[in-house]
Amino acid sequence: MDDISRTGARMRVDQPLISGPYVRNHWYVAGWAEELAQDAMLARTIMDIPVVLFRKQDGSIAAIVDRCVHRFAPLSMGKLLPGDRIMCPYHGLEYDATGMCVHNPHGDKRVPSSAKLPSYTVVEKHMALWIWMGDKPADPALIPDFSVLDNPPDIALTKRDQMMMASNYQLMIDNLLDLSHTCYLHDGLLGNADVVESDIQVDQDGDDVVVSRYAPNSIPPGMFAQFWPGHPERIEKQTHIRWMAPSTLKLMTGICENGDKLENGTGYHAIHMLTPETSHTTHYFFTAVRFGLKTNDESFNRDMQEKIAKMRRFAFEEQDAPVVTAQQVRIEGALEELKPVVLPIDVGPVRYKRVLQKLLDAER
Numbered sequence: 001m002d003d004i005s006r007t008g009a010r011m012r013v014d015q016p017l018i019s020g021p022y023v024r025n026h027w028y029v030a031g032w033a034e035e036l037a038q039d040a041m042l043a044r045t046i047m048d049i050p051v052v053l054f055r056k057q058d059g060s061i062a063a064i065v066d067r068c069v070h071r072f073a074p075l076s077m078g079k080l081l082p083g084d085r086i087m088c089p090y091h092g093l094e095y096d097a098t099g100m101c102v103h104n105p106h107g108d109k110r111v112p113s114s115a116k117l118p119s120y121t122v123v124e125k126h127m128a129l130w131i132w133m134g135d136k137p138a139d140p141a142l143i144p145d146f147s148v149l150d151n152p153p154d155i156a157l158t159k160r161d162q163m164m165m166a167s168n169y170q171l172m173i174d175n176l177l178d179l180s181h182t183c184y185l186h187d188g189l190l191g192n193a194d195v196v197e198s199d200i201q202v203d204q205d206g207d208d209v210v211v212s213r214y215a216p217n218s219i220p221p222g223m224f225a226q227f228w229p230g231h232p233e234r235i236e237k238q239t240h241i242r243w244m245a246p247s248t249l250k251l252m253t254g255i256c257e258n259g260d261k262l263e264n265g266t267g268y269h270a271i272h273m274l275t276p277e278t279s280h281t282t283h284y285f286f287t288a289v290r291f292g293l294k295t296n297d298e299s300f301n302r303d304m305q306e307k308i309a310k311m312r313r314f315a316f317e318e319q320d321a322p323v324v325t326a327q328q329v330r331i332e333g334a335l336e337e338l339k340p341v342v343l344p345i346d347v348g349p350v351r352y353k354r355v356l357q358k359l360l361d362a363e364r
């Protein structure tokens with residue numbers, strides 16, 4: 001188990017200098033399915049391991065370590081060949097989809113028996129490519145449930161977007177599972193002063209942690225107000241966010257009449273998939289699916305669809321990322337041991353860290 005920080009100190013997940021530890025026997029999102037064309041390769045570092053993915057001729061996906069056994073050139077800089085092979089760009093060694101070197105164009109053309117790269121199982125599901133990098137058998141039944149992404153109406157689905165966050169993945173989970181920050185970092189856009197006081201409820205469903213917030217009698221925050229032309233002056237804002245180990249989150253958020261169910265109002269399912277690239281960088285994949293469209297007006301709904309994608313990207317890139325990145329720098333730069341002061345809003349993060357720690361301990 002990798003629990004050694006870059007400074008060499010042993011870390012636990014509940015300590016704030018969050019470097020390293022990964023739960024390996026789980027599924028992580030390597031990318032959106034649409035990123036991987038039939039004749040293309042996708043290079044991605046996941047949990048410090050460089051991986052190249054490509055589609056085999058039968059459409060299934062191969063993933064092998066992206067580092068030639070000879071002089072360590074990235075295979076992703078090479079060529080895909082017929083027969084589900086990759087040729088190294090440097091001296092032409094060829095590998096099959098299992099990572100086995102199957103062709104050496106040099107000398108007696110013998111392939112050394114040690115010329116083999118690790119390979120990983122990849123499953124395409126819920127519009128994403130899920131990779132299993134653990135040593136136990138990959139179990140597709142453990143892929144987190146994002147069935148909200150299975151055939152949603154085109155008008156409701158927003159862009160499948162992504163960005164790189166310069167922080168440990170846990171700082172991003174902390175950010176998402178503690179939605180009280182929306183009233184500050186995203187004031188006016190996704191939250192406002194009315195929502196600061198909202199009730200927080202935390203539930204555990206197996207290993208999932210669900211945090212719900214209810215803010216009745218609120219002025220609707222900017223984005224949600226736009227969804228509902230002629231909305232009541234005061235509404236109930238609700239958020240329900242589910243963390244699914246180790247690092248994906250599913251949020252249902254929006255506004256409804258006071259005391260009503262959110263399903264009867266309007267809002268969106270927000271998808272957040274986090275994959276550690278390294279201990280201090282994280283792939284962030286996100287999209288959204290609207291629910292409760294208040295009008296059939298096609299151009300209005302198209303406009304909303306684009307606005308959600310743009311506003312969410314703006315919120316993550318311009319509002320979350322600067323703070324989370326700066327947190328990472330502060331934490332890494334601390335000379336003393338940091339012990340976070342825990343507030344009532346931290347009940348969700350505290351709970352998921354307990355589950356994550358349990359999963360990490362189980363892999364030791």
Ligand code: FES
Binds near residue numbers: 090
């Ligand atoms: S580095 Fe790949 S063949 Fe030499």
Ligand SMILES: [Fe+2]
Binds near residue numbers: 185186320
């Ligand atoms: Fe945020």
